[in-house]
Amino acid sequence: MKTLLDAVRGGRMDDIRPLLARLDRGGRKGALEELKALRKEAWDWPWGERTRVRKAILVAGAGCHTGAAGCATWLGARDMRGWVHSVNPWVLEVLGDREPEWLADLARRLAARAVESETEYRFVEELARRAGCPLPVSDGMARAWAERVSGSRRPERPLVDVLRADAHLDVLIPHLLTMPELPPVVAWVDSRSPAGYWPAALTTLVTDGLLDRAALLDSCVARLLRGGKPTDLRFCLLVVRGLGPTSDEEAARTADWMAMAADGPSPVAGHAQEVLARLDAQGALSVRQLAEVSGSVLFRTEKKLVRAQLVHLGKVLRRDPSAAGELLPVIADAFGHPDTDTQERALKLAARALPAATPEVREETARMASLLGPAHRAAARAVFGELLEDEPEAAYEEILPPPPAPRPVGPPPGSVAELTEEVTAVLLRPDQEDVTAFERALDGLVRYAHSGTEELVAALEPALAGMWWATAPEGEVEWRLSRGHDGLHIVAASLLGRVSRKAVHDAQALRTGTDSCCHDALNGVLHARLWEAAAGVRSGRLPYLLATPTWHTGTIDAVELVERLRGYQALGVHAGPVDFAQALLRVRRTGAEEAARQASALGTEQGDRLAAWLRADEPVAAVVARPVETDVTVAHDWVRQTVVTARRMLLATRENRLVRETFPRAFHWLGSAHSPRNQDCYCWMAESPRWTAALPEDGETLAAWLLPSVAACVEEQRGGTWLLPALAETGGPAAGAIHLALAYGLGARHAEDRLAAVDALLVLAARGRLDAGLLGGELAALVERESVKPNRLADAARTAAGTGAYGTVLSVLVPVLPTLLARERAPRGLGDLLAVAAECAELSGPPKTGPVPGLAETAARGGTTQLVRQAIRLEAACRAGTG
Incomplete structure (x- = not known):
């Protein structure tokens, strides 16, 4: 051994x-x-x-x-x-x-x-x-084999030849198709030369008799039915089409095609729709099955699929008028489709099929006509006549969500045990940045360190024994905490003696206020607060924190802050500089004259500063009203060593000398003047709701600073509009910065970013802070510069209108339309934008600003394009409201 x-x-x-x-x-x-x-x-x-x-x-x-x-x-x-x-x-x-x-x-x-x-x-x-x-065979084996095979492919040795020579082909291919995700080397197909890739190779191997045709077809159909990544589904579609299933093979899988057409992604549903149409033409699809699948397809939002299904139903009804009894109720379901063109097509199809239907089916179809939009009510009356019941039109009522009510942070934890539970929850869930939970835990640590440090330490030590800093060397703990933003870990580690007093002192002196961007500056303010609290829990000097919010947004009630200062005065305690500065930035300044008077009556330095701050009622940094046009980098082409830039409308902020001269150094960036032309941000800071909680009464300032991140969402960036709903809840005025940020968000590239902007739009409207003319003007300017695309704006507007805010959406769109209608060549998406505006005008009434410039000329062009039809519809809605 x-x-x-x-x-x-x-x-x-x-x-x-x-x-x-x-x-x-x-x-x-x-x-x-x-x-x-x-x-x-x-x-x-x-x-x-x-x-x-x-x-x-x-x-x-x-x-x-x-x-x-x-x-x-x-x-x-x-x-x-x-x-x-x-x-x-x-x-x-x-x-x-x-x-x-x-x-x-x-x-x-x-x-x-x-x-x-x-x-x-x-x-x-x-x-x-x-x-x-x-x-x-396993997923790992199949993945490694696929990469090995793909790596063996050469121009002189095609992929299909490599597969033919493989001894394990018959066991690995079937398993490959059952994996949760296909290996990228298998799923990826170059559309310019698909014959050299896996789908074509597999169909060739079936022809050679090396793979079982039925098993391969079943596997691919099952995967299409199950769903998955777009590349995986495209792979299976290519295989299925390459195999060219016979009529019998397709008929044997009718239920699968029906399920795909109903619930599959668009490409899969489109293929299934084609197969079902072939089966129906061959008589292999019953009328009941056709009605079942049509009811599902007509419920989908993809216009192409819905229109194709209506066309097919028209062919069936011409071939077999007796099918009207089962198909007419399905067609009538399309009366409620959000696309008005689909409603019109369904109404025309129902009109042709109505004579062949029984009286009961006619009455049922007529009842469904109430789902049609106002534009088709006259046509429906002509089709159904006396069967259509006249319903009195109710007065329009705008539907907006209730304004968000401020949620109180609540009283401090009532015991050490309760505080321990709250602190542990915050430390164990760093990804869930709950401002209320964080602020309660931070304030609780300071309070109980003041009243009884030994009891607090005894409760926290076993609860936090699993934290990384509990067992790491002290030097490593201090190094990591002083350079990162570890949140409440800083305070807890200091309280439990895992950080030396010298390290706490050095970390407090580290902040210089010369941060390069707003993300670093806002995180720096939080960092300074944490290190000041870390010193406070060691000394036990502070009875509580001044900057603990009153409400979930981060705002502090002015009278409550005065009471906290009065408590400090009674105990003879001096406020922490960073804590007091953060409290000033959080205090509600509007209508706070009585609180200012009470603060002055305290006769202390902090009371006088608070009174002056409330009476000044000025933002931490005033926003320059006129946007600054600047070129920003949106992409790097490292191969060609080039930089792609875009023209952006951004905003600058002015200097606040009071902040620069009287606030701690950690706040100096906030009080400095900033212009988009001299701001370069290369940090990778994760977005944090604590940014808006740092300046809850200065939404305009925050919007101006964070505008570059929001504006980047019209390009490739994802997730930059997360703060818009929070900005809509901030105090202070909602002027150019918030509305410009909202305009960028409504034109964002990704649907989830546009959805966040829609939420912010509705919150602003519900709070009575939305300036529709200002927002429409900003959108018009961005559309003119091609920063916002009309089709994306139409999608956002349709989503907002779908909540019932038709009047609000119309008032925002009206200022945008003249810019687009004046173009010699209509941009993509203008027809969709006109359709949303027309629907809003039909339901809420014509725009209060009068006729839309350029609309009559577009409606008079003639033709049947989407643009002209929707222009005619909007113009008719405007005339109906004024006539």
Whole structure:
């Protein structure tokens, strides 16, 4: 055993097998324990020596294991992987004396683990060959095999030839298609040359008889039915189309095609729709089945699919008028489709089918006509006549969500146990940045450190024993906490003595207020607050924090802040500079004259400063009203060494000398003048709701500073509009900055970003803070500069109107339309935008600003394009309201 361990320590791979052969079962078991200890010890060795020795440890350990389960665990361990040169030949050598059944068991176990490379695949393959058993198959094996096959493809050796020569094709391909996601090398297809990729190769192999046609077709259809990544579904569609199923094969899967047409992604649903149309033409689809699938398809939002289904239903009704009894109710469901063109098509189709229907079906269809929009009511009356009941039109009422009510932060924790629970919850969920929970926990730590540090420490130490800083060296803890933004960990670690007093003092002095961007500055304010609190819990000097919010937005009630200062005065306590500065930025300044008078009556420095701050009622940084046009970088082409820029309308802020001269250094960036032309932000700060909680009464200022991030959402960036709903809840005026940010959000590239902007729009409207003319003007300017695309704006407007805010949406769109209508060539999406405006005008009444410039000229062009039809519709709605 000693000789074996010496060989392992020396990395002498060729000596391991002869030495293992001299050991019996007990000797190998003892050697294995020594190898495990050596494996841990080697972690502290220099890299080169460690790598050489650990290779030998892996080989020797594999030979010492007498059970296949233990050997698989040893060989598959994460820390034993990753070498450039494989040691598998030596492993196979030391396993040469094992029985075939043992090797087969090992192969199955290794395949079931994470096979991540071609080397591991070949190792399992060789074990199976030596054992004389079928190749064990798993997701990892299939993935590694696919990458191996794709890597073997060359221009002189097509992919299909590589697959033909593979001995395991018949077991790996079926498993490949059952994986949760196809390997990227399989799913990706170059549309310029699809014949050289996997779908074409698989269909060729079916023709050659090397793959089972029915099994491949079933697998692909099942995957299309199950859904998945777009690339995976495209792959399966290509295979299905390449196989060219016969009529019988398609008819045998009718239920699958129906389910795909109803619920599948658009490309899949479109293919299923084509198959079902063929089956219907061949008489393989019953009228009941057609009605069932049509009811689902006509409920979809994709106009192309809905229109195709209506066209097909028209063909069926011409071929078989007796089918009207089952199909007319389905067609009538389309009367409630959000697309007015679809409503019109459905109404015309119903008019043709109505004579062949029974009286009961006619009456049912007429009742459904109430779902039609106002534009089609006259046509519906002509179609249904007396069957259509006249309903008195109710007066329009704008539907807006209730204004968000401020939620109180509530009283401090009532006991040490309650505080411990709240602190632990905040520390264990750093990804859930709940401002209320964070502020309550921070204030609670300061309060109970003042009233009884020993009891607090005794409760927190066992609860927080699992935190990374609880066992890490003190130097590492101080280094990490002083350079990162670790939130409440800073205060908790200081309280429990994991950070020295010197480190707390040095961290407080570190903030210079010379941050490069608003993200760093706002995080820096929080960082300064935390380190000041870290010092406070060590000294126990502060009875509570001044900056703890009154409401969830971060705002502090002015009278409540005066009472807190009065409590400090009674105890003879001086406020923490950072804590007091943050309290000033959070206090509600509007209508606070009485609070200012009470603050002055305190006769303290902080009371006088608070009174002056309330009476001044000025933002922390005033926003320059006129936007600044500047070029910003939107992309880098590193290959060509070029930079892609875009023209942006951004806003500057003015200097606030009071903040610069009287606030701590951590706040100096906030009080400095900033222009978009001299701001470059390269940080990767995660967005935080604590930014809006830092300046809850200065939404305009925040909007101006964060505007570049919001504006970037009209390009590739995702997630930049997350703060818009929070900005809509801030105090202070809602002027140019908030409305410009909202305009960018409504034209964002990604639907989830536009949805956040719609939420903000409705909140502003509900609070009576929306200036529709200002927002429309900003949108018109952005559309004119092609920063906002009309089709994206139409999608956002349609979403907002769908909540019932038709009048609000119309008032925002009216200023945008003249800019687009004046163009010689209509931009993409203008027809959709006109459709939303027309629907809003039909339901809420014509715009209060009068006729839309350019609308009459567009309506008079003639033709049947979407643009002209919707222009005619909007003009008719405007005339109906004024006539």
